[in-house]
Amino acid sequence: MCGISGLFRQGGLTPSDLPALNRMNDAIRHRGPDDEGIWKSEARGIALGQRRLAIQDLSPAGAQPMLSATGRYAITLNGEIYNFHDLRAELEQAGKAPAWRGHSDTEVALATIEAFGLDGALARLRGMFAFALFDHQKGAVALVRDPMGEKPLFWSEVDGALIFASELKALKAHPAWRGDLDRTALTQFLRHGYITAPATLYRSAHKIRPGSYRMFGPGEGGAGREAVYWDSIAIAAECKASRFEGSFDAATDELDRLLHASIRRQVIADVPVGAFLSGGIDSSTIAAIMQAQRTTPIETFSLGFKEAEFDESRFARDIARHLGTAHNEIQLSGQDACDLVTRMPATYDEPFADPSQLPTWLVTRFARTKVTVALSGDAGDELFAGYGRYHSLSRKWDSGLKGQAQRLAAGLYYRMIRLGLVRPALMLGRQEVGKRSLRALDLRLADLEAPMRAGNVVEAYERTFTVVDPAHHLVRGAMPAFEPLVGVLAGRVGWSALDQATMLDAVRYLPDDILVKVDRAAMAHSLETRIPLLDPDIIRFAWSLPDGLKTRGRERKALLRAVLGRYVPRALWDRPKQGFGIPAADWLRGPFRTLASDLFSKERLDRQGLLETQLVQAIWADFLAGGQRRVNLIWTLFVAQLYLDAEERQP
Numbered sequence: 001m002c003g004i005s006g007l008f009r010q011g012g013l014t015p016s017d018l019p020a021l022n023r024m025n026d027a028i029r030h031r032g033p034d035d036e037g038i039w040k041s042e043a044r045g046i047a048l049g050q051r052r053l054a055i056q057d058l059s060p061a062g063a064q065p066m067l068s069a070t071g072r073y074a075i076t077l078n079g080e081i082y083n084f085h086d087l088r089a090e091l092e093q094a095g096k097a098p099a100w101r102g103h104s105d106t107e108v109a110l111a112t113i114e115a116f117g118l119d120g121a122l123a124r125l126r127g128m129f130a131f132a133l134f135d136h137q138k139g140a141v142a143l144v145r146d147p148m149g150e151k152p153l154f155w156s157e158v159d160g161a162l163i164f165a166s167e168l169k170a171l172k173a174h175p176a177w178r179g180d181l182d183r184t185a186l187t188q189f190l191r192h193g194y195i196t197a198p199a200t201l202y203r204s205a206h207k208i209r210p211g212s213y214r215m216f217g218p219g220e221g222g223a224g225r226e227a228v229y230w231d232s233i234a235i236a237a238e239c240k241a242s243r244f245e246g247s248f249d250a251a252t253d254e255l256d257r258l259l260h261a262s263i264r265r266q267v268i269a270d271v272p273v274g275a276f277l278s279g280g281i282d283s284s285t286i287a288a289i290m291q292a293q294r295t296t297p298i299e300t301f302s303l304g305f306k307e308a309e310f311d312e313s314r315f316a317r318d319i320a321r322h323l324g325t326a327h328n329e330i331q332l333s334g335q336d337a338c339d340l341v342t343r344m345p346a347t348y349d350e351p352f353a354d355p356s357q358l359p360t361w362l363v364t365r366f367a368r369t370k371v372t373v374a375l376s377g378d379a380g381d382e383l384f385a386g387y388g389r390y391h392s393l394s395r396k397w398d399s400g401l402k403g404q405a406q407r408l409a410a411g412l413y414y415r416m417i418r419l420g421l422v423r424p425a426l427m428l429g430r431q432e433v434g435k436r437s438l439r440a441l442d443l444r445l446a447d448l449e450a451p452m453r454a455g456n457v458v459e460a461y462e463r464t465f466t467v468v469d470p471a472h473h474l475v476r477g478a479m480p481a482f483e484p485l486v487g488v489l490a491g492r493v494g495w496s497a498l499d500q501a502t503m504l505d506a507v508r509y510l511p512d513d514i515l516v517k518v519d520r521a522a523m524a525h526s527l528e529t530r531i532p533l534l535d536p537d538i539i540r541f542a543w544s545l546p547d548g549l550k551t552r553g554r555e556r557k558a559l560l561r562a563v564l565g566r567y568v569p570r571a572l573w574d575r576p577k578q579g580f581g582i583p584a585a586d587w588l589r590g591p592f593r594t595l596a597s598d599l600f601s602k603e604r605l606d607r608q609g610l611l612e613t614q615l616v617q618a619i620w621a622d623f624l625a626g627g628q629r630r631v632n633l634i635w636t637l638f639v640a641q642l643y644l645d646a647e648e649r650q651p
Helices: 017-027 084-093 105-122 168-172 183-192 232-241 248-266 281-292 313-323 334-341 344-348 357-367 380-384 388-397 401-418 435-453 457-464 484-490 497-523 536-544 558-564 584-589 593-599 602-608 613-624 631-649
Strands: 002-008 035-041 046-052 073-081 127-135 140-145 154-158 161-165 205-207 212-216 225-228 273-276 299-305 326-332 373-375 528-530
Touching: 002 017, 002 073, 002 127, 017 035, 017 046, 017 161, 017 168, 035 073, 046 073, 046 127, 073 105, 084 105, 105 127, 105 140, 154 168, 161 168, 183 497, 183 631, 232 484, 232 497, 232 536, 248 281, 248 536, 248 558, 273 281, 273 357, 281 313, 281 373, 281 380, 281 558, 299 313, 299 357, 313 326, 326 357, 334 357, 334 584, 344 357, 344 497, 344 631, 357 497, 380 497, 380 536, 380 558, 388 457, 388 497, 435 457, 435 613, 457 484, 457 497, 484 497, 497 528, 584 593, 584 613, 584 631, 593 613, 593 631, 602 613, 602 631, 613 631
Parallel strands: 273 299, 273 373, 299 326, 373 528
Antiparallel strands: 002 046, 002 161, 035 046, 073 127, 127 140, 140 212, 154 161, 154 205, 212 225
């Protein structure tokens, strides 16, 4: 696990390029405090940087950037190759192994690329990774990202050169960086609470998409050539074409076996390894199997809230006691969060509104005091249908004519409100509303109507679970957002509503929200996180399951529950899903109120010139008066202003 950076200028490096790369590399020191390295070829116009967090092979033999045995390839890699022992054995048996210099996974990855080419290697690598690979023979550089997007990779063109790095802050450290804000990306953020790949907040910066690489070099064009080596939707279609046909018990056995295999691979490290334990289904399952494979107690970590209704730490404590782990926990208060929230722009670099970023930031900092690697239970909801919204969608959309009638009636009701035929008592806390509040009401009604206009189930799902569907009304000069994946998924013949909704989240919400949250928070404290549920075998297995095995009756994550029940008594974990949320409404009306009111002031909004001042102020005023119930919208606007304020204050 590391931070990577680099610069590629066709025609050769200039005298200013290496000082610029050093600045970029220094900007991500937190991702790798153990060592740093720069490799360059001035004539070929390439320079690669690395900030090392030593996990495998702590000796100098594991340092990066690294050259392949023949010298054809140079690599700087962030992440872990979990099957590197198997790949090393395969290379040796095939007579394609080099004279090994050490035992790092990066050296094995390079040898695999040299033996089978980039595409052949990517078909074999099992892990989380983002890397830059320079090919001396072709004079080209490839920017590569892992299948599900666990590790980040950004790129931009600056002053005639390609620059790339693990985080946006490294690109922004280049002296020639000019970051014009992208109003379309800002609209997308207000709609979802995050910005999806390949976009960023800046017009000139881009993300490498999960499961793809982008090749830059002779004949590849200025923006490079994108190649997809892992197409989640196509792979899911293959899995669904040959569905798992076994019983529920057989499926439970298979998932248990796959989890054991994945966790066994992912605990391999030359440094201490622990696990997060929230007390929920996913993290408890990972911790239980990890502990079952150990003879000594593993370190587990949880975070609780001083607000009792949000605190699940007691459940984590009970499960840890049953498993016999060495459990550690801390608490978060509203004042703690207020002190922390202004740090988030520097951690995430672009607007990111998932409120669980705050407890995640704290628990990862806490874990780093005892371990260097921590396993996480993320991805269980997206793979095994854990969110309640999946099941409510299936029931409503699959209800045939009754469902259609409900949607038509709801659409008519909202139109009657807009025409003034129905008093909007549920929408606003005040009976007398001014012009600004009416604009806020109009936005709310447009948001409620959006799912009613959906032409298919995945569009209805996408529109229902946005922060606010017509987000373009909040951004000056913005156009309505468009989600191309909706049409792709809607065209899949034979896919159920559950199939479509979970797949949309797997390819968008998971990589651009959940995995971003964990990576940035953990790496801010030089902690590596690993996600056993994102093993390719588990992913394929999950995508092959018929709905009846994912949801036995109406039980969410039925298979994960069945596996967990083999290790932990049901009484310790069988309760309604709570999630890793925060008491956002109480905090915004309490310790965050002064800060939020300043960020939502007319003077500030007018000066920035990005958000619609009157509309934003109306939404904030309605919230303070008790009428605006969309706490997630208030929180998302609050986060947007935090980032825009930080951007405004930068030199």
